[in-house]
Amino acid sequence: MQSYRTVLRAKLLALWAGTAAVLMVSAPLLAHHGTAAFDTGQTVTVKGTVTDFQYVNPHAQVYFKVKNDKGEEEAWQGELTAPNKLSRAGWTKHTLTPGDSITVGGNPAKNGEHTLWIRKLIGPDGQALQLFED
Amino acid sequence: MRRSLGHLVSAAFAMSAALYAQTSAPAPSRDLTGVWMIRNPAAIAAYAGATFTKDEPQLTPWAEAKYKEAKSSNGGKYTLDTTNDPVITKCDPPGVPRVYFHPYPFEFVSTPKYTLMLYEYDHMVRRIYTDGRPLPADPDPTWMGSSVGHWEDGATFVVDTVGFNDKTWLDRLGHPHSTQLHVTERFRRTDRDHMLLDFTMQDPVALVKPWMATFYLELRPKWELGEISCSGDYLDFKKFEK
Numbered sequence: 440m441q442s443y444r445t446v447l448r449a450k451l452l453a454l455w456a457g458t459a460a461v462l463m464v465s466a467p468l469l470a471h472h473g474t475a476a477f478d479t480g481q482t483v484t485v486k487g488t489v490t491d492f493q494y495v496n497p498h499a500q501v502y503f504k505v506k507n508d509k510g511e512e513e514a515w516q517g518e519l520t521a522p523n524k525l526s527r528a529g530w531t532k533h534t535l536t537p538g539d540s541i542t543v544g545g546n547p548a549k550n551g552e553h554t555l556w557i558r559k560l561i562g563p564d565g566q567a568l569q570l571f572e573d
Numbered sequence: 574m575r576r577s578l579g580h581l582v583s584a585a586f587a588m589s590a591a592l593y594a595q596t597s598a599p600a601p602s603r604d605l606t607g608v609w610m611i612r613n614p615a616a617i618a619a620y621a622g623a624t625f626t627k628d629e630p631q632l633t634p635w636a637e638a639k640y641k642e643a644k645s646s647n648g649g650k651y652t653l654d655t656t657n658d659p660v661i662t663k664c665d666p667p668g669v670p671r672v673y674f675h676p677y678p679f680e681f682v683s684t685p686k687y688t689l690m691l692y693e694y695d696h697m698v699r700r701i702y703t704d705g706r707p708l709p710a711d712p713d714p715t716w717m718g719s720s721v722g723h724w725e726d727g728a729t730f731v732v733d734t735v736g737f738n739d740k741t742w743l744d745r746l747g748h749p750h751s752t753q754l755h756v757t758e759r760f761r762r763t764d765r766d767h768m769l770l771d772f773t774m775q776d777p778v779a780l781v782k783p784w785m786a787t788f789y790l791e792l793r794p795k796w797e798l799g800e801i802s803c804s805g806d807y808l809d810f811k812k813f814e815k
Contacts, residue, residue, distance in 0.1 A: 496807065526799065
């Protein structure tokens with residue numbers, strides 16, 4: 440029979456492992472502000488699953504995980520326009536939620552990180568979402 | 574002098590309306606109430622996110638020296654490392670007319686004695702007095718200036734603004750101005766949904782001759798202004814690191 444302390448230690452270890460996993464999955468840094476950080480001459484399209492959606496100024500952020508060719512999981516991040524503009528295009532903070540399957544097309548970050556300036560986003564219902572106000 | 578400037582302004586702005594397709598109902602008389610958004614036509618959009626005209630304004634040597642120190646935030650094509658735009662790097666209020674280089678709407682609210690201009694970007698507010706008072710003769714310098722406005726005709730609202738500090742730029746390229754800056758904005762509503770905004774910038778310290786341009790505005794009846802706080806939302810970039 441496991442002692443209380445052992446169980447607690449196991450729980451703490453699980454919590455630590457979980458936190459570490461989250462930190463590893465969320466590795467890309469958003470150091471960008473302005474579009475010069477992105478290569479607008481290139482477009483990358485990836486399919487993934489939403490892990491987080493931050494409806495914040497100056498630009499809303501989509502965090503998602505993608506399986507690469509080797510079957511490994513990669514953490515990606517996509518940048519949208521400002522929440523006010525997205526709201527006027529029909530979005531809310533609940534438009535994307537963790538677990539949603541999405542296809543994201545956008546301009547890649549010049550520094551090679553898995554970061555996109557999103558130009559097209561196909562939402563969980565298979566429809567392209569409006570990314571800009573009229 | 575005043576007369577010749579008037580002719581210059583008329584000639585420069587006469588062409589602007591030709592770029593515009595008028596498609597909506599007639600404009601209401603003497604009323605700009607509502608939310609407006611800059612929607613410049615393709616012919617000028619290539620530079621109008623960053624500055625007013627394709628050609629450089631004629632700067633004085635004083636202004637040339639200041640302009641050389643400016644590192645543009647050209648139309649959003651920058652990173653924090655490459656610009657010294659005080660709006661972007663310090664959250665300084667943008668001033669007028671730099672405020673029109675934020676890609677966010679603004680709203681006119683009319684009252685009997687003044688008209689309010691509410692800009693979505695960073696809650697900027699301008700109070701345009703329409704009670705017949707003159708421009709202040711010796712204004713204290715402020716970020717957004719002191720403004721008076723009058724109706725030139727049923728569809729043209731003219732706003733004159735003086736009393737600026739010299740900390741703001743005229744545009745995103747970093748063209749400077751002094752405390753002597755005098756900005757005239759002529760809001761020419763061509764129909765219910767469209768409006769031309771003629772700028773005339775005069776500054777004897779910075780500009781050899783007035784700098785003039787026209788931007789294009791569209792009414793957005795279904796839009797409501799939201800909140801964008803520069804100091805709250807933009808300054809702490811660390812919070813985007815996850």
